[in-house]
Amino acid sequence: MRxxxxxxxxxxxxxxxDDAIDLVVPPGQIHAILGENGAGKSTLMNMLYGILEPTDGQIRIDGAPVRFRSPGDAIAAGIGMVHQHFKLVGPFSVADNVQLGREHARAGMLDRTAARRAVREVSERYGLALDPDAICENLPVGVQQRVEIVKALSGHTELLILDEPTAVLTPPEVAELLTIMRNLAASGMSIIFISHKLREVKAVADTITVIRRGKVVAEVSPDDGEAELAAAMVGREVSLTVDKTPAQPTEKALEIIDLTVLDDRGIPALDGLNLTVRAGEIVGLAGVEGNGQTELARAILGTLAPAGGSIEMAGTEVTRWHPYRRIAAGLGYIPEDRARDGLVGDFTVAENIVLNQYREAPLSRRGVVDERAVRAVASKSIAEFDIRTQGPEEGVSALSGGNQQKVIIAREFSRPRKVLVAAQPTRGVDIGAIEFIHARLVAERDTGTAVLLISAELDEILALSDRVAVIYNGQIVGEVAPDSPRSEIGQLMIGHRLENSPGDA
Incomplete structure (x- = not known):
């Protein structure tokens, strides 16, 4: 398909x-579209997929103009799309999700045998291993994305759109996806890859179109340097390194002592974990996702009750405190899953920015929220954090994923904190925003906040951390300096303890 x-x-x-976008994607090409959060990338793809109708312009396939009034029209034309925010029905099986909208039926009844067979055929053809009977809500994020890809490929797909497909994936899952993309392109399929991650774009793209504020500003080669690509995307020079002075840690601000947390099967997700973060330092938690990072963050917040051990903030035990009490005592929290744990999708941008402080003056007077004060605080945060929105009253669900993340960052950085737990703080945001968030995290450290950084990006951990603690199977298996050899950190990440690893004092 051209x-x-x-x-x-x-x-x-x-x-x-989007303003008069011109683009050509020939058969078998991986064409990357690079741009900041809110640059118009997803809007462009939603027009191509029939979700939005263009105000002006033309879509042509193999030289003929087409008009898509719905995703069904786009699918019938051979276009498949994997959305940034998955469109799966959690309680449904893989096979049921894949056949939604194109149900297999026999004598008026769903033919689940045929649906399972179709999943296996597509999975085997493209090397996407899936269990057709698995329940989607129980699958890891990377496997859920595989389901989305199989769903998109189940028709006669000739052009596949991947909209920010790596935003929620671990590094191994990203590597696997890039391999899948290369295999699909080699089979003759055209791929549009929407991203703002320079390294991934350079690794897989045949050509790159850069969009800034709704306009095409450059057509560049993946052979160009990351600094040049970043400047084209953001419109200014961007620092790709973190500028920070040595930490000056003081007293213990967060202390985790012999913490044990059980999962829903009664198996320890955290198994006697010990960790200390001092005021004025960033401790990075490195590890393969699924080794207890999520449970540790939720236990510190207070949304997951431990089976044993204790949590202390500034010398006070808070193990049994309600989350609101912990927040009021100076805990800041950036969740790893913004859609599920960080935002109320039906609320406005302004309402989400003040979620954890609307009860307090000046936002509330005598128990009544002051809407004017809320708008003023929100407007200030929108400007300070460059949240691309039509205004404080816009629904937060209408924002791009990166701008939704900025709403959470703005909320957590808008009040005094003693401890900040930052779980995947730059997940799904563009390089300009990453630069800004990194600088703010270092500034937090320098004002005396204790920062626990949890990230699947090892580069981010090493760039920001003053100490690196490595988690494996629910335990801290070692602590190392951030300039330690990656091979040493890698050994810890797969559970090999080091003889001279420093403690957590």
């Missing part, structure tokens, strides 16, 4: 989301 976009434009009232 795709051409000619002058494709989308307006929402006076706001121009």
């Amino acid at each position: 795709l051409e976009l000619r002058g494709l434009t989308k307006k929402f009232g006076d706001f121009v989301a």
Whole structure:
């Protein structure tokens, strides 16, 4: 399939989301579209997939103009799309999710045998191992994305759109996805890869289109340097390194002592874990995802009750405290899953920014929320954190994933903290925002906040941390300096303890 976009434009009232976009994707090409959060990438793909109707311009397939009034029209034309936010029905099986909208039926009844067979055929053809009977909500994020890809490939797909597909994946899952993309392109499929991650784009793309504020600003080669790509994307020079002075840690601000947390099967997700974070330092928690990071963060917040051990903040035990009491005592929390744990999708941007402080003056007077004060605080945060939104009253669910993350960052950085737990703080945000968030985390440290950084990005851990603690199977198996050899950290990440690893004092 040869795709051409000619002058494709989308307006929402006076706001121009995409402005006369021209694009050509020939068969068998991986064409990356690079841009900041809110640059118009997802809007462009939603027009191509029939979710939005263009205000102006033309879509052409194999030289003929087409008009898509729904995703069904796009699918019928041979276009498949894997959305940034998965569209799976959690309680349904893999087979049931894949056949949604194209159900296999026999004598008026769902033919689940045929659905399972179809999943196996597509899985085997493209090397995407899946259990057709697995329940989607129980699958890891990387496997859920595989389900989305199989769903998109189940028709006669000739062009596959991947919208920020690596935003929630671990490094091994990212490597696997890039391999899948290369295999699909080698089979003749055209792929549009939407991303703001420079390293991944350079690794897999044949050509790159850069979009900034709704306009094509450059056509570049993946052979260009990361600094050049970053500058084209953001419109200014971007520092790809973290600038920080040595930490000056003081008293213990967060102390985890022999913490044990059980999963829903009664098996320890945390098994006697010990960890200390001092005021004025960043401790990075490195490890393969699924080794207790999520449970540790939730236990510190207070949404997961431990089976044993204790949690102390500034010398006070808070193990049994309600989350609101911990937040009021100076705990900041950036959750790893913004959609599930960080935002209320039906609320506005302003309401989400003040979620953890709307009870307090000046946002509340005599138990009544002051809407004018809320808008003022939100407007200030929108400007300070460069949240790309039409205004404080816009629904947060209408924002791009990266701008939703900025809403959470703005909320947690807008009040005094003693301890900040930052779980995947830059997941799904562009390089300009990453630079800003990294600088703010270092500034937090320098004002005396104790920062626990949990990240699947080892580069991020090493760049920001003053100490690195490695978690494996629910335990801290060692602590190392951030300039330690990666091979040493890798050994710890797979459970090999080091003889001279420092303690957590």
